[in-house]
Amino acid sequence: MSDRYLVISSDCHAGLRPEAYRDYLDPQYREAFDAALPIQAAAMEESGKRFLVDDINEQWRSGNENLLHGAWDHDARLRVLDGDGIAGEIIFPDGITEMNSPPFGASLGLPTEGVDPEMQWAGARAHNRWLSELVSMAPDRHFGVAVIPCLWDDMDTTLKEVRSARKNGLGGILLPNAWGKRLAYHHSFYEPLWELCADLGVIIHFHSGAAPTEDYFGPMPPKPGQEIPAGAVGVYICEVPFYNVRPVTFMLWGGVFTRHPKLKVAITEGTTIWAPEYVALLEQRYEEAHYSQKLGDFRSHLKGKSPAQAFRENVFLGASCMPRREAEMRDAIGLSQLMWGSDYPHPEGSWPFTRDQMHATFQGLPEDDVAAMLGGNATEFYGFDAEKLAPLVAKIGPEKSWLQGPGPQPSA
Amino acid sequence: MSDRYLVISSDCHAGLRPEAYRDYLDPQYREAFDAALPIQAAAMEESGKRFLVDDINEQWRSGNENLLHGAWDHDARLRVLDGDGIAGEIIFPDGITEMNSPPFGASLGLPTEGVDPEMQWAGARAHNRWLSELVSMAPDRHFGVAVIPCLWDDMDTTLKEVRSARKNGLGGILLPNAWGKRLAYHHSFYEPLWELCADLGVIIHFHSGAAPTEDYFGPMPPKPGQEIPAGAVGVYICEVPFYNVRPVTFMLWGGVFTRHPKLKVAITEGTTIWAPEYVALLEQRYEEAHYSQKLGDFRSHLKGKSPAQAFRENVFLGASCMPRREAEMRDAIGLSQLMWGSDYPHPEGSWPFTRDQMHATFQGLPEDDVAAMLGGNATEFYGFDAEKLAPLVAKIGPEKSWLQGPGPQPSA
Numbered sequence: 023m024s025d026r027y028l029v030i031s032s033d034c035h036a037g038l039r040p041e042a043y044r045d046y047l048d049p050q051y052r053e054a055f056d057a058a059l060p061i062q063a064a065a066m067e068e069s070g071k072r073f074l075v076d077d078i079n080e081q082w083r084s085g086n087e088n089l090l091h092g093a094w095d096h097d098a099r100l101r102v103l104d105g106d107g108i109a110g111e112i113i114f115p116d117g118i119t120e121m122n123s124p125p126f127g128a129s130l131g132l133p134t135e136g137v138d139p140e141m142q143w144a145g146a147r148a149h150n151r152w153l154s155e156l157v158s159m160a161p162d163r164h165f166g167v168a169v170i171p172c173l174w175d176d177m178d179t180t181l182k183e184v185r186s187a188r189k190n191g192l193g194g195i196l197l198p199n200a201w202g203k204r205l206a207y208h209h210s211f212y213e214p215l216w217e218l219c220a221d222l223g224v225i226i227h228f229h230s231g232a233a234p235t236e237d238y239f240g241p242m243p244p245k246p247g248q249e250i251p252a253g254a255v256g257v258y259i260c261e262v263p264f265y266n267v268r269p270v271t272f273m274l275w276g277g278v279f280t281r282h283p284k285l286k287v288a289i290t291e292g293t294t295i296w297a298p299e300y301v302a303l304l305e306q307r308y309e310e311a312h313y314s315q316k317l318g319d320f321r322s323h324l325k326g327k328s329p330a331q332a333f334r335e336n337v338f339l340g341a342s343c344m345p346r347r348e349a350e351m352r353d354a355i356g357l358s359q360l361m362w363g364s365d366y367p368h369p370e371g372s373w374p375f376t377r378d379q380m381h382a383t384f385q386g387l388p389e390d391d392v393a394a395m396l397g398g399n400a401t402e403f404y405g406f407d408a409e410k411l412a413p414l415v416a417k418i419g420p421e422k423s424w425l426q427g428p429g430p431q432p433s434a
Numbered sequence: 435m436s437d438r439y440l441v442i443s444s445d446c447h448a449g450l451r452p453e454a455y456r457d458y459l460d461p462q463y464r465e466a467f468d469a470a471l472p473i474q475a476a477a478m479e480e481s482g483k484r485f486l487v488d489d490i491n492e493q494w495r496s497g498n499e500n501l502l503h504g505a506w507d508h509d510a511r512l513r514v515l516d517g518d519g520i521a522g523e524i525i526f527p528d529g530i531t532e533m534n535s536p537p538f539g540a541s542l543g544l545p546t547e548g549v550d551p552e553m554q555w556a557g558a559r560a561h562n563r564w565l566s567e568l569v570s571m572a573p574d575r576h577f578g579v580a581v582i583p584c585l586w587d588d589m590d591t592t593l594k595e596v597r598s599a600r601k602n603g604l605g606g607i608l609l610p611n612a613w614g615k616r617l618a619y620h621h622s623f624y625e626p627l628w629e630l631c632a633d634l635g636v637i638i639h640f641h642s643g644a645a646p647t648e649d650y651f652g653p654m655p656p657k658p659g660q661e662i663p664a665g666a667v668g669v670y671i672c673e674v675p676f677y678n679v680r681p682v683t684f685m686l687w688g689g690v691f692t693r694h695p696k697l698k699v700a701i702t703e704g705t706t707i708w709a710p711e712y713v714a715l716l717e718q719r720y721e722e723a724h725y726s727q728k729l730g731d732f733r734s735h736l737k738g739k740s741p742a743q744a745f746r747e748n749v750f751l752g753a754s755c756m757p758r759r760e761a762e763m764r765d766a767i768g769l770s771q772l773m774w775g776s777d778y779p780h781p782e783g784s785w786p787f788t789r790d791q792m793h794a795t796f797q798g799l800p801e802d803d804v805a806a807m808l809g810g811n812a813t814e815f816y817g818f819d820a821e822k823l824a825p826l827v828a829k830i831g832p833e834k835s836w837l838q839g840p841g842p843q844p845s846a
Contacts, residue, residue: 201649203648205652206649206650206663206669208650208663208664208665208666208669209661209663210661210663236615237613237618237684238618238620240617249621249622251618251620251621251622251688252620252687252688252689252732252735253620253684253686253687253688253689253732253735253736254620254687254732255729255730255732256686256687256719256720256732256733256741257618257620257683257684257687257688258729259719259729260683260687260715260716260719260741261680261683263715264676268673271669271672271673272649272665272669274665274668275664275665275666275668275669275672276663276664276665276669277664277665293715293718295711295714295715295718296711296715298711299707299708299710299711302707302759303672303675303705303707303708304672306705306707306757306759307668307671307672308668310757317667317670317671318667320664320665320666320667320668321668323664323665324665329668329672345718345722347714347718
């Protein structure tokens with residue numbers, strides 16, 4: 023039994039500086055890339071003004087620039103992970119919110135409107151190629167999540183990219199949370215994708231971010247003088263967990279996990295306090311014949327595997343920047359499903375105060391439970407090799423005695 | 435202290451047979467009404483085939499037809515209320531799902547697409563006129579909710595109809611849960627409406643029903659051979675509570691209750707088990723400076739009245755067909771906000787087994803708590819006159835000893 027915790031971050035991000043994606047694009051898209059680069063930069067700056075408070079972010083970034091380069095610089099990245107005590111990580115796109123998105127809308131939010139599907143795919147392939155290189159630099163520590171956009175337009179392209187990503191060492195895929203006017207995830211259209219992922223052991227991810235932005239902030243792009251209603255951000259941050267779990271609700275009722283019992287899904291950075299009542303509602307709706315029978319049969323295709331059961335067995339929860347309240351609710355949320363995450367290098371993440379926050383969240387809780395949340399669950403779910411990581415953990419892992427002790431120690 | 439409970443149903447429905455709305459329409463719309471009647475009937479039949487299982491509903495209706503006429507027949511209605519032990523009720527539109535909707539889309543779901551705003555208003559006025567008559571037949575027992583559709587198009591029309599409804603004895607209004615591409619409820623556009631309702635003491639209602647139907651069932655109207663994905667109904671019944679509380683989320687963060695501390699809102703038939711974690715999330719988002727500060731100020735306009743506080747003070751919850759689990763969770767949900775409802779005459783409602791279900795839900799719980807949920811909260815919230823109702827309660831109210839006892843007694 024080690025005296026240190028094996029820590030896996032279920033939620034980290036990586037991405038190149040915008041201009042550096044050029045070399046990873048299929049050559050035929052480079053001309054369009056050169057033309058789009060200044061437009062994308064301007065849009066990002068505009069979005070930064072609108073949604074991010076520049077001075078807060080600048081203040082946060084100040085003095086940390088070199089370590090934030092870990093978004094694309096492998097050496098800097100390992101220094102951060104080591105300092106945080108993180109042995110392994112799951113890597114999503116969009117290294118730093120303002121600067122490191124893959125081109126052509128192949129970004130974390132995976133928009134379905136205002137993008138050219140062919141170009142979005144080109145951007146996704148460029149990111150996936152680069153990510154494969156990054157992961158290969160320390161494959162025991164990095165689990166890469168490939169970007170799979172607008173899969174509704176072309177299932178063959180989707181299946182091809184999933185196979186290619188798997189072959190290149192990426193074990194997961196990121197799918198869009200929102201499908202716009204296309205088919206939702208309970209539709210039979212997606213069956214070949216679920217089948218392929220189950221066969222290859224590819225883990226499906228939905229990551230927090232996308233939400234009906236125009237409801238909160240008004241039509242995009244905004245007209246001059248357009249009012250942004252007070253409290254818009256408050257609505258967004260309260261609703262975004264719903265939109266993060268939404269794809270899974272469709273998959274659960276669609277019977278995807280009845281047909282593919284080995285298929286794994288992660289809901290990442292989605293907050294987790296909704297889980298107890300989400301499961302209770304799934305159970306209530308599944309069981310209550312009287313109130314819903316007027317609507318017809320919606321259960322027989324599940325063949326006895328209820329949505330609540332499938333949620334407990336097939337779905338894991340990435341708990342980024344986990345507050346203590348969530349750790350205290352662990353049994354109700356689902357202890358075996360909870361996976362801590364640092365969200366490095368996002369400004370809302372725990373870094374550079376990861377160890378302090380870790381202590382505040384877990385201090386005094388039972389060791390086995392903490393071990394499960396900090397890394398045990400993720401190790402099993404993602405297939406990290408704990409034996410291979412053991413020497414590293416012995417050096418960088420947070421000490422169990424420290425996490426049980428009274429206060430934070432300085433970062434290593 | 436009475437030995438019987440004062441019962442108020444927070445959720446009942448009334449509506450005319452389709453053809454009978456003609457007499458209540460402004461004359462200039464009657465020609466259009468005659469033309470639309472068969473089209474509306476066909477659409478309802480189609481919708482019935484699609485979403486309702488005809489044989490289940492027929493079986494349920496069989497033998498109860500005369501009492502279902504209580505949707506529009508006042509004598510039949512009072513017989514049902516008396517039999518259920520209900521002294522007072524809140525009345526929404528759409529008496530029986532398949533047949534009693536106000537014309538021109540002025541129905542419970544208040545659609546924003548595929549309706550002509552002028553016609554929808556005409557339908558709403560017709561229903562409101564008739565409802566005023568119904569309420570006036572026993573004003574101490576009936577609290578009528580006026581239909582207020584597509585208010586975003588024309589605030590003057592909206593304010594005029596709210597004033598008119600109030601003058602005609604309707605104490606509440608029903609607003610659309612979904613706003614399509616129009617402005618959401620945190621926008622300053624709605625300020626005159628909130629102000630008027632606070633001034634007049636008009637209670638705002640959001641009632642379960644509307645949801646993004648096309649996500650579940652596919653494009654409407656369906657094309658021949660269009661697949662309805664298995665489990666679509668399961669997704670709908672799990673998601674619809676979110677869409678019922680959604681308008682309130684916007685109002686809370688928009689600061690509506692900071693500016694109008696007397697304004698009252700009811701969320702009706704929305705299930706209630708989401709409330710504890712909804713409030714926890716409101717608190718978490720309001721308090722957690724670190725994770726959200728990058729997004730800017732979204733709190734100062736609330737002037738210290740947090741969304742969670744406003745939810746507890748200004749928002750009440752209509753708990754229709756309340757399962758025992760919700761009654762057991764009453765403290766976490768918010769005992770002072772909970773209002774039982776029968777949903778008569780909807781097929782998913784408790785009638786004709788109201789007393790059996792009431793017993794199953796409340797048996798053995800503390801008398802004061804049961805009194806609050808069954809009618810005390812609603813009496814205060816809606817302003818029923820308990821003294822005037824006392825003689826009626828002495829005759830029809832469920833006996834407290836029976837509800838504490840071991841099993842259901844036959845309906846009175």
